[in-house]
Amino acid sequence: MAEDLLRVRDLSTRFFTEDGQVNAVESVDFDVRDGEVFGIVGESGSGKSVTALSVIDLVESPGRITSGEVWYRNADLAEEVRDDTPEAVDGEFVDVRRVPENVRRSLRGPSFSTIFQDPMSSLNPSLTVGEQIAEAVEVQRRARSNPRSTRSRTQGYGLTDLLSSAVLPSKSYVSDESRAEAIDLLEQVGIPDPAERADEYPHEFSGGMLQRAMIAQALAGEPDVLIADEPTTALDVTIQAQILDLLRDLQDETGMSIMMITHNLGVIARMCDRVGVMYAGEIVERGTLEDVFDDPVHPYTRGLLGSIPDLDDPAPRLQPIEGNVPDLYDEEMEDRCYFADRCPKAMEECLNHPPEFEVGATPEESPEGGGGTADSGERTGEHTARCVLAQHEYDPSQALPNDYFESGARRKSESEPEEVSADD
Numbered sequence: 001m002a003e004d005l006l007r008v009r010d011l012s013t014r015f016f017t018e019d020g021q022v023n024a025v026e027s028v029d030f031d032v033r034d035g036e037v038f039g040i041v042g043e044s045g046s047g048k049s050v051t052a053l054s055v056i057d058l059v060e061s062p063g064r065i066t067s068g069e070v071w072y073r074n075a076d077l078a079e080e081v082r083d084d085t086p087e088a089v090d091g092e093f094v095d096v097r098r099v100p101e102n103v104r105r106s107l108r109g110p111s112f113s114t115i116f117q118d119p120m121s122s123l124n125p126s127l128t129v130g131e132q133i134a135e136a137v138e139v140q141r142r143a144r145s146n147p148r149s150t151r152s153r154t155q156g157y158g159l160t161d162l163l164s165s166a167v168l169p170s171k172s173y174v175s176d177e178s179r180a181e182a183i184d185l186l187e188q189v190g191i192p193d194p195a196e197r198a199d200e201y202p203h204e205f206s207g208g209m210l211q212r213a214m215i216a217q218a219l220a221g222e223p224d225v226l227i228a229d230e231p232t233t234a235l236d237v238t239i240q241a242q243i244l245d246l247l248r249d250l251q252d253e254t255g256m257s258i259m260m261i262t263h264n265l266g267v268i269a270r271m272c273d274r275v276g277v278m279y280a281g282e283i284v285e286r287g288t289l290e291d292v293f294d295d296p297v298h299p300y301t302r303g304l305l306g307s308i309p310d311l312d313d314p315a316p317r318l319q320p321i322e323g324n325v326p327d328l329y330d331e332e333m334e335d336r337c338y339f340a341d342r343c344p345k346a347m348e349e350c351l352n353h354p355p356e357f358e359v360g361a362t363p364e365e366s367p368e369g370g371g372g373t374a375d376s377g378e379r380t381g382e383h384t385a386r387c388v389l390a391q392h393e394y395d396p397s398q399a400l401p402n403d404y405f406e407s408g409a410r411r412k413s414e415s416e417p418e419e420v421s422a423d424d
């Protein structure tokens with residue numbers, strides 16, 4: 001079995017807005033393994049993008065990561081930071097949340113790279129595509145040849161900042177070698193006439209080609225992990241399929257891992273090895289693609305699967321189950337299963353916040369949460385769900401009345417959990 005490359009533990013991110021505290025990511029655990037595609041899927045507003053941004057420390061104010069560890073396996077980095085920050089090192093793993101900020105930032109590009117729905121969030125309109133990719137190649141080269149000096153030179157700069165900073169002289173390739181490499185990359189991502197296209201500006205590219213150029217830029221750093229947030233959502237379906245196939249091919253060649261974030265289960269089915277299903281800031285079910293698609297436990301997952309958009313069909317935004325993802329304001333998050341108000345199988349037990357249950361395990365064996373830090377590598381349950389149905393069948397005699405969550409009065413005055421009669 002492939003080794004873990006990333007172990008994310010108890011990651012929480014909140015936005016401190018004028019209207020209140022938004023619990024966008026709520027104690028999330030997941031692993032990303034060598035050479036796999038790990039998918040995060042869920043409706044709009046479920047916390048997918050903020051989870052990704054939290055992993056690479058790009059959450060912006062008024063947001064803040066309030067807890068969590070992001071263990072990244074990199075023996076060289078572990079060696080480098082061990083003396084100064086021993087608490088951030090566990091064997092070959094480094095908790096990137098506990099290393100100095102300049103070190104963490106220097107990992108963007110050479111270790112973690114991103115592609116987004118909108119390529120113009122990564123590309124600078126006033127530089128040619130070739131120059132920008134060549135610059136990313138250079139950053140990687142400097143990082144390889146002398147990690148420490150690069151870390152100080154790029155201190156305080158993410159790759160994107162560096163690329164878009166006005167300091168860069170226009171039309172100057174750092175070297176002929178990096179220009180040649182940029183052209184190679186453009187060819188790798190399937191851009192015809194790459195040498196000519198390299199000298200064009202982003203606005204001269206079509207949407208699909210621009211997406212490919214962004215992928216080339218993201219790959220220039222030879223990242224260990226590519227984080228792809230709805231990378232094909234804006235594209236028409238034929239191009240969408242081409243880009244996904246391209247990502248899979250590139251992954252086969254490079255051995256990188258991909259974190260694929262999407263609301264589209266068709267994309268998940270086509271791409272992913274393992275999946276986490278997000279709802280209201282939590283991962284509510286996870287497992288292999290087969291676990292989650294063939295044997296879903298959480299009624300939310302089942303609901304999502306009830307309307308898998310066909311990739312060959314214009315895919316609608318997912319809205320399979322009546323109702324919406326809650327706004328996630330802290331004061332409105334009752335201590336219950338967050339999905340209970342939309343759930344066709346809500347029972348009295350669901351008025352307690354469910355832990356992560358191992359699917360199919362007896363209650364005694366079931367672990368609390370995703371388990372462990374960097375050193376507890378052993379995995380028991382691959383397939384888990386934050387739902388009591390992982391442990392026992394639906395019991396209609398315990399069902400909550402249909403209108404249970406509808407009375408606004410109850411919400412305010414009776415939200416104190418009543419004594420729940422659990423049978424076991």
Ligand SMILES: Nc1ncnc2c1ncn2[C@@H]1O[C@H](COP(=O)(O)OP(=O)(O)OP(=O)(O)O)[C@@H](O)[C@H]1O
Nearest residue numbers: 015022024043044045046047048049050263327328
């Ligand atoms: N800058 C911000 N300020 C306040 N709240 C925010 C901010 N960014 C995100 N949120 C909130 O965090 C929660 C999670 O948002 P997130 O963007 O991660 O959802 P998502 O699953 O990626 O949805 P989508 O499919 O629409 O991209 C939402 O409730 C959202 O309103």
Ligand code: NI
Nearest residue numbers: 048049050229
């Ligand atoms: Ni998003």
